[in-house]
Amino acid sequence: MSDRRTFIQKAFGLGAGLFASSRLFADSPHGGSSRNEHLKRSRSMRPGPAFNMPVVTTDIGDLPYTMDGDTKVFHLIAEVVKQKINPAKTIDVWGFNGSAPGPTIQVNQGDHVRVIFENRLPEPTSLHWHGFEDIIQNDGMPGISQAPVKPGGRFVYEFNIHQAGTYFYHSHMAMQEMAGMLGAFIMHPKEPYQPHCDKDFLIHLQEYAVLPSNTVPNTMNMEFDWLVFNGKAAPATTPLIAQLGDRVRIRFVNLGMDHHPMHLHGHTFYTTGTEGGRIPEAAWWPGNTVLVGVAQARDIEFVANNPGDWMIHCHLPHHMMNQMSSTAGKMTRTAGMPAGGDMNTGMGMLQGAPGAPLGEDYGPTLGRGLGGVGNAADTATTNGPLSQKKAMDTMPGMQHDTGNMQMGQMEPDNIAKNANDVPNFPQDAYMEGPMMAMDEMVDRPENYGLRPGWSGFMQGMMTFVRVLPPDKYDEVISRMKQANRPADPYAAILERS
Numbered sequence: 001m002s003d004r005r006t007f008i009q010k011a012f013g014l015g016a017g018l019f020a021s022s023r024l025f026a027d028s029p030h031g032g033s034s035r036n037e038h039l040k041r042s043r044s045m046r047p048g049p050a051f052n053m054p055v056v057t058t059d060i061g062d063l064p065y066t067m068d069g070d071t072k073v074f075h076l077i078a079e080v081v082k083q084k085i086n087p088a089k090t091i092d093v094w095g096f097n098g099s100a101p102g103p104t105i106q107v108n109q110g111d112h113v114r115v116i117f118e119n120r121l122p123e124p125t126s127l128h129w130h131g132f133e134d135i136i137q138n139d140g141m142p143g144i145s146q147a148p149v150k151p152g153g154r155f156v157y158e159f160n161i162h163q164a165g166t167y168f169y170h171s172h173m174a175m176q177e178m179a180g181m182l183g184a185f186i187m188h189p190k191e192p193y194q195p196h197c198d199k200d201f202l203i204h205l206q207e208y209a210v211l212p213s214n215t216v217p218n219t220m221n222m223e224f225d226w227l228v229f230n231g232k233a234a235p236a237t238t239p240l241i242a243q244l245g246d247r248v249r250i251r252f253v254n255l256g257m258d259h260h261p262m263h264l265h266g267h268t269f270y271t272t273g274t275e276g277g278r279i280p281e282a283a284w285w286p287g288n289t290v291l292v293g294v295a296q297a298r299d300i301e302f303v304a305n306n307p308g309d310w311m312i313h314c315h316l317p318h319h320m321m322n323q324m325s326s327t328a329g330k331m332t333r334t335a336g337m338p339a340g341g342d343m344n345t346g347m348g349m350l351q352g353a354p355g356a357p358l359g360e361d362y363g364p365t366l367g368r369g370l371g372g373v374g375n376a377a378d379t380a381t382t383n384g385p386l387s388q389k390k391a392m393d394t395m396p397g398m399q400h401d402t403g404n405m406q407m408g409q410m411e412p413d414n415i416a417k418n419a420n421d422v423p424n425f426p427q428d429a430y431m432e433g434p435m436m437a438m439d440e441m442v443d444r445p446e447n448y449g450l451r452p453g454w455s456g457f458m459q460g461m462m463t464f465v466r467v468l469p470p471d472k473y474d475e476v477i478s479r480m481k482q483a484n485r486p487a488d489p490y491a492a493i494l495e496r497s
Contacts, residue, residue: 121176168297237463
């Protein structure tokens, strides 16, 4: 009898211990799914009253407004813009108020807003307010909800803001969209979102097809050689600056021809919003990659609890390297399949012998060249040199002192001795030439402290989320303040630091 009683007592004791243990791990912020729940609800290490933190659109900034009684009045101008997307590349795009994308409009739920739109383009246009629930007269559909706005003309849009979230404006002429005509429209909620975010950033995702010898994007093209964040291709993109412990929100807006899986290194985030507004908290989902489809917005939030210079980028491999387009020359070591046809071929403008498209010029190609010299099969190609010295020796007369460009060294042990015998070599051996770093050419306060030569490994849709300890954060913020840049996109953060 006593043995049976002892067994039952031990069994209950063991069960109670397991139950307590499971509760212990469930409540721990470091165990399994409960850790994700902790990060989901966690605020920053500096809690305080919640408020709507202004959104920072790096490299773009905000559209200022004036007041007419209780109405916020914005003046938005469509115009041709010279956009420097990279230190070595300036293109002619169509944008708003001097930039493409256009400046971000920020308003509050409950505001009455008037947008006075002026068309300085050489053809008619109109503005669609993407995601707005408003009257049909303000929808911006040319020929349907309004007459197109002619060159030199104006149109006034009026809104009573009752929504909250990440929205955007764009031309509703399809090719004008591809020429750069996009901007963000942020509706801050009347009651600030919980938990409070210390930093709030926005990144526009766009693509352009531009020949190396040209400055005008080909808006009819289906392939692209410049992939940009907020109008800049890495390494010209400006990093997002956060202090260790901040809760950070990043809003992605995609208006182009491609979908983009946006990936953040070093952190787990929650997707908390779309172009339809805030997602109920019970439906937030964790991850480190979120797919941002064409005409979509996605908001993510995370606690910046892991110090470092963390990459954030589109994870389509070719979008991390401007589509592998031959913007500065063709790939080498192609004894078999050539490296690609030119952009005209990609557009279907075929020329060749014995008659397009039957000639060998239109056989299979790998990737595509944008050099304007026709298919790579037209040009004899030899194996490229495997050392910097040999590379320079093969380019007599070329200016190798590139000023602020640094020529990356190809270390001897970077390439295996039998590399030439390995199928598919080379892939990422910098196309067998010294890779160009341009740290000085893209220097800005936000880059202070990055590893020397970092810019040689950044292309296309890439930037950093820099999670800095307090001392390094204060140093970077101090340098940003000393720069005293007019209309600084970071002004809202600098004023509070």
